[in-house]
Amino acid sequence: MSASVLHPSLRTGTIAGLGLAVLFVLSLAVGVSPLPLGRVLSDPEALQLLLVSRLPRTLAAILSGAGLAIAGLIMQTLARNRFVEPATAGTAQSAELGILLVTLLFPAAALPVKTLVAGGAALLGTSIFLATAHRLPPAQPFLVPLFGIVYGGVIGAAATYAAWQADLLQFLAVWTNGDFSGVLRGRYELLWISALMVAIAWFVADRLTIMALGREASIGLGIDYARMMQIGLVLVSVITALAVAVVGMIPFVGLAVPNIVSRLMGDNVRGTLGWVAAGGAGLVLACDIVGRLIRYPYEIPVGTVMGVVGGAIFLWLLFRRGAHA
Amino acid sequence: MIRIENVSFKHRTTPILTDVSLTIPKGGVVALIGPNGAGKSSLLSLVARLQPLQAGAIDIDGLPVDTTPGRELARVVAILRQDTTVASRLKVRELVGFGRFPHGRGRLIEADHAIIDAAIAQFDLADLADRFIETLSGGQRQRALVAMAFAQGTDYLLLDEPLNNLDMYYARELMRSLRSVADGKGKTVVIVLHDINQASAHADRIVAMKGGRVVADGTPAEILTPETLEAVFGFRMRVETIADKPFVLHQL
Numbered sequence: 001m002s003a004s005v006l007h008p009s010l011r012t013g014t015i016a017g018l019g020l021a022v023l024f025v026l027s028l029a030v031g032v033s034p035l036p037l038g039r040v041l042s043d044p045e046a047l048q049l050l051l052v053s054r055l056p057r058t059l060a061a062i063l064s065g066a067g068l069a070i071a072g073l074i075m076q077t078l079a080r081n082r083f084v085e086p087a088t089a090g091t092a093q094s095a096e097l098g099i100l101l102v103t104l105l106f107p108a109a110a111l112p113v114k115t116l117v118a119g120g121a122a123l124l125g126t127s128i129f130l131a132t133a134h135r136l137p138p139a140q141p142f143l144v145p146l147f148g149i150v151y152g153g154v155i156g157a158a159a160t161y162a163a164w165q166a167d168l169l170q171f172l173a174v175w176t177n178g179d180f181s182g183v184l185r186g187r188y189e190l191l192w193i194s195a196l197m198v199a200i201a202w203f204v205a206d207r208l209t210i211m212a213l214g215r216e217a218s219i220g221l222g223i224d225y226a227r228m229m230q231i232g233l234v235l236v237s238v239i240t241a242l243a244v245a246v247v248g249m250i251p252f253v254g255l256a257v258p259n260i261v262s263r264l265m266g267d268n269v270r271g272t273l274g275w276v277a278a279g280g281a282g283l284v285l286a287c288d289i290v291g292r293l294i295r296y297p298y299e300i301p302v303g304t305v306m307g308v309v310g311g312a313i314f315l316w317l318l319f320r321r322g323a324h325a
Numbered sequence: 326m327i328r329i330e331n332v333s334f335k336h337r338t339t340p341i342l343t344d345v346s347l348t349i350p351k352g353g354v355v356a357l358i359g360p361n362g363a364g365k366s367s368l369l370s371l372v373a374r375l376q377p378l379q380a381g382a383i384d385i386d387g388l389p390v391d392t393t394p395g396r397e398l399a400r401v402v403a404i405l406r407q408d409t410t411v412a413s414r415l416k417v418r419e420l421v422g423f424g425r426f427p428h429g430r431g432r433l434i435e436a437d438h439a440i441i442d443a444a445i446a447q448f449d450l451a452d453l454a455d456r457f458i459e460t461l462s463g464g465q466r467q468r469a470l471v472a473m474a475f476a477q478g479t480d481y482l483l484l485d486e487p488l489n490n491l492d493m494y495y496a497r498e499l500m501r502s503l504r505s506v507a508d509g510k511g512k513t514v515v516i517v518l519h520d521i522n523q524a525s526a527h528a529d530r531i532v533a534m535k536g537g538r539v540v541a542d543g544t545p546a547e548i549l550t551p552e553t554l555e556a557v558f559g560f561r562m563r564v565e566t567i568a569d570k571p572f573v574l575h576q577l
Contacts, residue, residue, distance in 0.1 A: 080412060205431075206423075206430070209415070213423075216409075217409065219374065219395060220373060220403060221424075221477070222398065222427040223395065223426075266415060268415055270431070
């Protein structure tokens with residue numbers, strides 16, 4: 001199965017890898033204080049800047065971008081609907097509400113603890129979303145994302161109200177709008193867990209492809225559908241909660257990247273997973289670089305840039321696919 | 326052997342199956358016939374453990390379907406449901422290849438590829454093998470799904486109205502393929518059919534269901550009589566014998 005998907009795209013793979021490498025170097029070079037990459041080895045201050053700020057920021061963008069794109073792919077598989085993603089269907093909002101509540105009740109809790117609570121809340125919120133989504137008539141594919149947007153909106157409103165009451169609206173903005181400007185060494189490493197989640201997704205890739213064929217096809221092929229559903233839910237929730245807690249939520253990555261890859265290469269997850277992860281990493285990294293350059297030396301948060309770029313991509317997908325989605 | 330013992334099944338409070346017992350020995354083609362809502366599809370999905378058993382017992386080759394691990398059963402029995410929609414963008418070869426999943430958990434060895442190629446050839450899909458499923462016609466898609474079920478390589482094959490969407494040529498080809506795997510490889514095929522004459526031409530045995538019960542069970546010659554058919558379907562129809570097989574002229 002995998003061989004037939006991979007071989008015609010070897011050249012495209014090289015080009016994509018080069019593109020990602022260029023973005024990586026650009027991201028290391030671009031910032032308020034100039035960083036001459038050629039002198040990094042001889043200039044200890046430049047090396048310090050690279051290791052403490054630029055490299056962590058770049059890695060954070062790659063890890064969260066790849067993770068969120070994979071989370072979108074998994075969520076679309078679980079919901080059997082192409083137009084849902086963690087940012088719009090209640091997962092991110094639940095994580096935000098969870099981390100807000102733990103911050104209110106235990107302000108001194110460490111980041112890993114808060115992330116864990118956010119992950120638990122995301123798991124609960126996403127389970128409720130999927131349980132409801134599976135009851136909606138499959139003949140009307142737009143009901144699921146519509147329901148998701150309303151559902152996510154309600155949870156988001158609850159979080160906003162709670163934050164407003166507690167005078168924590170500024171905190172909430174940190175979690176709801178992704179921004180890499182605060183990323184430093186020692187403050188992003190939790191995101192490596194996202195890479196672990198992506199690795200698990202790779203391990204169960206064939207099962208994810210089969211799950212997209214539906215419950216009955218999955219059982220017929222001997223897959224423990226209920227358990228795979230739980231695994232998928234955990235992957236989506238953990239990745240989303242990590243993004244929310246560490247850098248803030250980034251919208252549209254989970255929607256745009258899996259859809260574009262599906263258009264170009266199909267839905268055999270074993271063959272597309274790497275592309276989805278690389279696409280998510282590249283898109284987020286590119287948007288972060290754009291956000292650093294557009295009002296130089298000031299910065300625009302990556303979440304805002306992605307809102308514009310991702311929204312445009314989403315509209316394009318909607319109009320291209322039309323009603324037969 | 327498939328053993329169905331005293332199986333009853335309810336959807337909420339509506340009884341779908343009432344005390345069904347049936348033994349299907351290994352090898353041969355068994356056709357399930359009956360009017361809409363007779364419980365044929367429900368019986369098939371219970372045998373294939375797609376729905377949990379509520380009452381009674383079913384086992385296949387001694388494996389109880391409710392307690393045997395799904396992975397083990399997937400190497401014994403394959404099912405094709407009647408309302409299968411493939412929303413994924415998979416190529417025909419990929420889809421058929423997933424029929425081998427229960428054997429290698431996604432890793433295809435040489436033998437798997439040979440089986441996949443054979444299934445693709447058997448259902449005339451070679452020219453379509455690299456096309457996405459969504460670009461195929463209903464009948465082509467149906468053939469791809471049947472090929473996937475064949476590729477699963479199980480001793481038992483459950484097919485729920487597989488002739489849907491197929492033209493006369495491919496309907497006949499499919500029935501002949503089923504006949505040949507039953508005769509040549511000793512496979513057991515249980516097939517829900519609405520075209521009774523296909524059952525007459527290709528099945529060894531016909532089981533007629535009505536109102537959630539088995540109402541008649543026997544060879545085509547025994548079942549396809551005006552009296553039995555009227556009892557099952559509720560109207561009188563002419564039956565003629567052509568080439569030693571009964572043919573039902575229900576259109577008249």
